Amino acid sequence: MRWIVLGFLLSLSGLVGQTTFQEQADRLQNINAYLLDFRPAAAPDVVEKITLEGAFDLYPQPSINTRIGAKDEPLDPPSVVPKLRGRLLLPQGWMLGGTYVPGIEFQDYKADYISLELGYRVRIGKYDAGLRASYADGDVEGPITENGATDEFTFSNVGFDLSVGRQFGQFKPYLFVGQNEIETELLIEEDGALLDNEDDAPYAGLGVTYIHGSWRLNFEQNFTDDYLAFISVSAGYRF
Amino acid sequence: MYGTTNKQVAVCLLLLLTGLTACSDADTLGDEPPREVVINGAPTWENGIGELVQLKCGYCHAVPRPPIAPENIVTDLDLNTYDTRIVDGQVIRGADSIGRWIYDGILDQAVPYYDDTSQPRQMPLDYGTPLTEAEKGLLLTWSEAGAPRNAAGEPPPGDKSVGLGLYFQGCDGCHNIGDGLALDENTVFGPALRPAAVTQAKIKSMWLERINPSEPLSDDQAAALQAYILEDLLPNLP
Numbered sequence: 001m002r003w004i005v006l007g008f009l010l011s012l013s014g015l016v017g018q019t020t021f022q023e024q025a026d027r028l029q030n031i032n033a034y035l036l037d038f039r040p041a042a043a044p045d046v047v048e049k050i051t052l053e054g055a056f057d058l059y060p061q062p063s064i065n066t067r068i069g070a071k072d073e074p075l076d077p078p079s080v081v082p083k084l085r086g087r088l089l090l091p092q093g094w095m096l097g098g099t100y101v102p103g104i105e106f107q108d109y110k111a112d113y114i115s116l117e118l119g120y121r122v123r124i125g126k127y128d129a130g131l132r133a134s135y136a137d138g139d140v141e142g143p144i145t146e147n148g149a150t151d152e153f154t155f156s157n158v159g160f161d162l163s164v165g166r167q168f169g170q171f172k173p174y175l176f177v178g179q180n181e182i183e184t185e186l187l188i189e190e191d192g193a194l195l196d197n198e199d200d201a202p203y204a205g206l207g208v209t210y211i212h213g214s215w216r217l218n219f220e221q222n223f224t225d226d227y228l229a230f231i232s233v234s235a236g237y238r239f
Numbered sequence: 240m241y242g243t244t245n246k247q248v249a250v251c252l253l254l255l256l257t258g259l260t261a262c263s264d265a266d267t268l269g270d271e272p273p274r275e276v277v278i279n280g281a282p283t284w285e286n287g288i289g290e291l292v293q294l295k296c297g298y299c300h301a302v303p304r305p306p307i308a309p310e311n312i313v314t315d316l317d318l319n320t321y322d323t324r325i326v327d328g329q330v331i332r333g334a335d336s337i338g339r340w341i342y343d344g345i346l347d348q349a350v351p352y353y354d355d356t357s358q359p360r361q362m363p364l365d366y367g368t369p370l371t372e373a374e375k376g377l378l379l380t381w382s383e384a385g386a387p388r389n390a391a392g393e394p395p396p397g398d399k400s401v402g403l404g405l406y407f408q409g410c411d412g413c414h415n416i417g418d419g420l421a422l423d424e425n426t427v428f429g430p431a432l433r434p435a436a437v438t439q440a441k442i443k444s445m446w447l448e449r450i451n452p453s454e455p456l457s458d459d460q461a462a463a464l465q466a467y468i469l470e471d472l473l474p475n476l477p
Binding site for chain 2 (some may be wrong): 017018019020021022023024025027028031035061062063064065066067068069070071073145168191192193194195200219221226227228229231232
């Protein structure tokens with residue numbers, strides 16, 4: 001009897017890893033969209049006067065296996081994605097931020113990107129808590145499926161997250177949890193095929209902000225669902 | 240002083256924890272093997288082949304053309320059903336029409352053999368869900384057996400004399416030249432008839448697709464045509 005049970009479990013474990021081209025294509029689109037999501041990238045903060053913050057974010061990209069079916073897609077993303085971010089912090093706790101990157105060209109790709117965020121922060125004892133909504137939208141044109149082709153990948157992300165942080169001297173560690181919804185499309189030039197995809201996934205992370213006068217240095221670890229982890233590092237200045 | 244030290248230790252621990260957990264990884268499923276359909280017993284459309292063909296072929300070969308499919312895909316082939324049929328006045332080929340392609344090797348290479356609306360490529364396409372070697376073997380076995388719907392076997396043969404008339408009405412124009420008439424390297428009319436593939440379902444399918452879609456064959460007519468081909472025509476070929 002136990003051999004039957006063992007055989008059943010082994011057969012189940014064999015099935016778990018099997019996949020289809022659609023699942024692989026959807027996963028690749030998910031990963032590339034979530035990597036461009038607009039995450040907190042800073043500890044929640046409550047300010048006493050109107051404050052403008054400019055920051056330079058760097059998102060090192062994880063290694064991506066681009067195999068779909070029996071084909072390795074020639075997708076060759078940059079190893080680091082930079083973003084210039086601005087945030088307006090109001091004494092009442094409101095926060096408005098965004099990035100806009102028109103027409104970046106790298107290698108054989110061209111990318112447009114915009115993201116916005118709206119948040120509200122509140123101080124609870126020694127803790128700062130923040131509720132934030134974010135939106136990111138963009139497209140990447142280039143040889144995604146064939147060298148020399150101009151394929152087009154478009155994405156739009158909507159996210160909501162809750163973050164909590166507490167300051168210890170010059171350091172402010174924080175945690176956040178959230179939920180993302182994405183819509184993506186990949187238009188393949190050679191075949192004229194359109195792969196569209198919708199997905200939602202929980203995300204979470206932790207980070208720490210180092211505060212030195214008007215300067216802010218930030219490190220953040222992100223986790224999306226159970227298949228994507230990435231980090232970001234930021235340098236910001238408050239005016 | 241003591242409290243400050245505790246805070247510094249806490250911060251150091253948090254920083255250490257953050258540093259230790261720093262990771263960057265993306266599981267794309269690129270390393271996962273393809274899903275495999277396992278069939279017990281003789282493969283038929285109703286015993287596994289239907290599931291296999293829908294899983295590995297039907298996501299593109301559907302009517303109307305799904306957005307995921309290439310723009311130049313044949314638009315009259317639906318591999319989510321077995322029967323060739325007429326929909327809104329157009330003949331839509333079903334999986335009963337693909338046995339010959341498998342038999343001619345389209346799972347291993349392009350088969351530019353028959354006149355068709357597009358240049359057939361090796362299937363599945365390189366980015367599609369791959370067939371495993373076991374699945375290719377099942378499809379070839381199914382094709383060699385005449386791509387049957389189920390294990391019930393063929394209905395009784397019909398009236399050969401009726402079949403003779405139908406054959407010269409619809410089939411002889413192409414299937415009278417041995418291995419067929421090669422118009423060019425990509426177009427051959429009337430390939431040799433393979434006895435195992437002369438099923439009543441296939442006859443009805445080919446009649447709709449190539450001969451007279453406005454007058455589909457009845458079951459009796461298909462049985463008569465099959466009887467003539469298998470019992471009189473093929474045994475007496477030179």
